[in-house]
Amino acid sequence: MLILHSKFHFLLIFLMFALILPTSGLAAISQEPGVIITSYSISPNVILPGEIGTIEVTIANTASQASKTASEISGTEPDSVSQSVTLPVNAFIESAILKTKDFQILSGWYEDIGEIGPGQSTTLTFLVQAPIKEGLYFPEVWIRVRGAESVKYPIPVNINTRHTLIKQPSIRLSRSTPTNIIPGSAFDIELGLTNEGLSGAHDLIIAIETPNTSLSSKSPERQFIQMLEPGQTKKINLSFQTDNDIPIGIRQIPVRISYMNADGTELEQRERIGIVIQGTADLGISKQTLDPEQIAEGDMFNLVCRIENTGTDKAKTVRATLDIPFEGTKEAFVGTIRPDNDAPAVFTLKATKSGDISYTMKIEYQDDFGIHEETIPLHIFAQEKNGTGIIIFILAVVLIIAGLLYWRKSYS
Incomplete structure (x- = not known):
C-alpha cells in the first residue's frame, strides 16, 4: 500500500510539471557564419631572393546570406503551430596572420578586424621579405573567426624559380x-x-x-x-x-x-x-654695336657683339675670337648661354685702316653632343682720319660750280 502511494505521488508530480509548462517554446537550429579565401595575388609575380614583396588575400563570407534559423512552437497539442524565423548573422574575424618560417613579415599582423556581413569581402595585405634561397614556398594564412572554425590556407610564392604550379607564359x-x-x-x-x-x-x-x-x-x-x-x-x-x-x-x-x-x-x-x-645649342650674332658709333682710322673703340642661343640646350664655355686687321683685344670669354638668351662679347680695338673692313668671328662652345665651332662673317666701316676724301669732294663741287658760272658768262 505504501508502494502504490509512492507511485501515485510521482505521477501526480509529473502531471503538475506538465501543466506548468508554457504553451509555446523555441527550438533553435543555428547555422554559424564562416569565411573562406576567394583569391590571392603576389606582387611581383616572381620575387627575387632577399627582395620585398606583397601577398594579398581576399576573404569573404561563406554564403550570400549567413543566418540563424529558429523554429517557434505555439499552442498545445494537438493544436500546436510551428514557424521558422531567419536572423542574419555576420562573421567576426578575430585575427589574421601569415604563418611562415621562411619569410620575414614586415607588416600584416591583424587583430580584431571586425565583421563581414552576408555577401561581403575584404582584402588583407602582408608585406614580406623573401628568403635568400630560391624555390617555391607555401606560407599559410591563418584566420580565426569567432564562433566558427579557423581557416588555414597555403599561398604558393615563387622565389626566382621556373617551377610553378601551372605552366604559364612569361x-x-x-x-x-x-x-x-x-x-x-x-x-x-x-x-x-x-x-x-x-x-x-x-x-x-x-x-x-x-x-x-x-x-x-x-x-x-x-x-x-x-x-x-x-x-x-x-x-x-x-x-x-x-x-x-x-x-x-x-x-x-x-x-x-x-x-x-x-x-x-x-x-x-x-x-x-x-x-x-638631349638638346643642342645653336649660336649666332643677334646684334653688333660700336662705341662710339662712328669711327675713323686711328680711333680706339669698343666692339660689342651679342651672341644668342636659338637652340634647345645651353651652350657652355662660350669663347669668341676675331679675325680682323685691327689692333687690340681680339678674344672674349662669354661663359654659358641658356636657350632663348644672349650674352655680350666685348672687344677693345684700334682702327688701323679705313674703309669697309670685312672680318670674321669664330665662336667656340660646348653642349651635350661635344665641342662645336661657328665662323660668322661681319664688317665694319672706318672713315679716313685726315679728311682727304671730304676735301676732294668739296673741291670737286667748287670746280663744278665755277665751270657752270664760266659757261653761263660765255653764253651771255
Missing part, C-alpha cells in the same frame, strides 16, 4: 632606342617581345600611352600579336615625333601588354620605355 620586353633624341625631331623604337614561360601566349595587345602632347606616336598606338610560343620572339617597330617644347632629360613612355594564357585567363603587365632627350 613575356619579357626588350627595347632598342636612339642614344640621343633632339627636341623637334622624329625617332624610331624597336620592341622585342620574348616568351620565356612554359606555355604559349595568344591575343597579345601592346598599347602605347604617350604621356603628353610634346611626344606623339606616328604609329598605331595598339599593336596585335596573335600567338607567341615559348622561346619565340617577335619585333615591333614604333615611330614617334617630338616638338621643341619637350623637356630635356629622361622621358618615360608607358607600355601596357595584355594577353591570354593557355587556360583562357587574361594577364596584364605594365612596362616603361626610357628615352633620353
Whole structure:
C-alpha cells in the first residue's frame, strides 16, 4: 500500500510539471557564419631572393546570406503551430596572420578586424621579405573567426624559380632606342617581345600611352600579336615625333601588354620605355654695336657683339675670337648661354685702316653632343682720319660750280 502511494505521488508530480509548462517554446537550429579565401595575388609575380614583396588575400563570407534559423512552437497539442524565423548573422574575424618560417613579415599582423556581413569581402595585405634561397614556398594564412572554425590556407610564392604550379607564359620586353633624341625631331623604337614561360601566349595587345602632347606616336598606338610560343620572339617597330617644347632629360613612355594564357585567363603587365632627350645649342650674332658709333682710322673703340642661343640646350664655355686687321683685344670669354638668351662679347680695338673692313668671328662652345665651332662673317666701316676724301669732294663741287658760272658768262 505504501508502494502504490509512492507511485501515485510521482505521477501526480509529473502531471503538475506538465501543466506548468508554457504553451509555446523555441527550438533553435543555428547555422554559424564562416569565411573562406576567394583569391590571392603576389606582387611581383616572381620575387627575387632577399627582395620585398606583397601577398594579398581576399576573404569573404561563406554564403550570400549567413543566418540563424529558429523554429517557434505555439499552442498545445494537438493544436500546436510551428514557424521558422531567419536572423542574419555576420562573421567576426578575430585575427589574421601569415604563418611562415621562411619569410620575414614586415607588416600584416591583424587583430580584431571586425565583421563581414552576408555577401561581403575584404582584402588583407602582408608585406614580406623573401628568403635568400630560391624555390617555391607555401606560407599559410591563418584566420580565426569567432564562433566558427579557423581557416588555414597555403599561398604558393615563387622565389626566382621556373617551377610553378601551372605552366604559364612569361613575356619579357626588350627595347632598342636612339642614344640621343633632339627636341623637334622624329625617332624610331624597336620592341622585342620574348616568351620565356612554359606555355604559349595568344591575343597579345601592346598599347602605347604617350604621356603628353610634346611626344606623339606616328604609329598605331595598339599593336596585335596573335600567338607567341615559348622561346619565340617577335619585333615591333614604333615611330614617334617630338616638338621643341619637350623637356630635356629622361622621358618615360608607358607600355601596357595584355594577353591570354593557355587556360583562357587574361594577364596584364605594365612596362616603361626610357628615352633620353638631349638638346643642342645653336649660336649666332643677334646684334653688333660700336662705341662710339662712328669711327675713323686711328680711333680706339669698343666692339660689342651679342651672341644668342636659338637652340634647345645651353651652350657652355662660350669663347669668341676675331679675325680682323685691327689692333687690340681680339678674344672674349662669354661663359654659358641658356636657350632663348644672349650674352655680350666685348672687344677693345684700334682702327688701323679705313674703309669697309670685312672680318670674321669664330665662336667656340660646348653642349651635350661635344665641342662645336661657328665662323660668322661681319664688317665694319672706318672713315679716313685726315679728311682727304671730304676735301676732294668739296673741291670737286667748287670746280663744278665755277665751270657752270664760266659757261653761263660765255653764253651771255
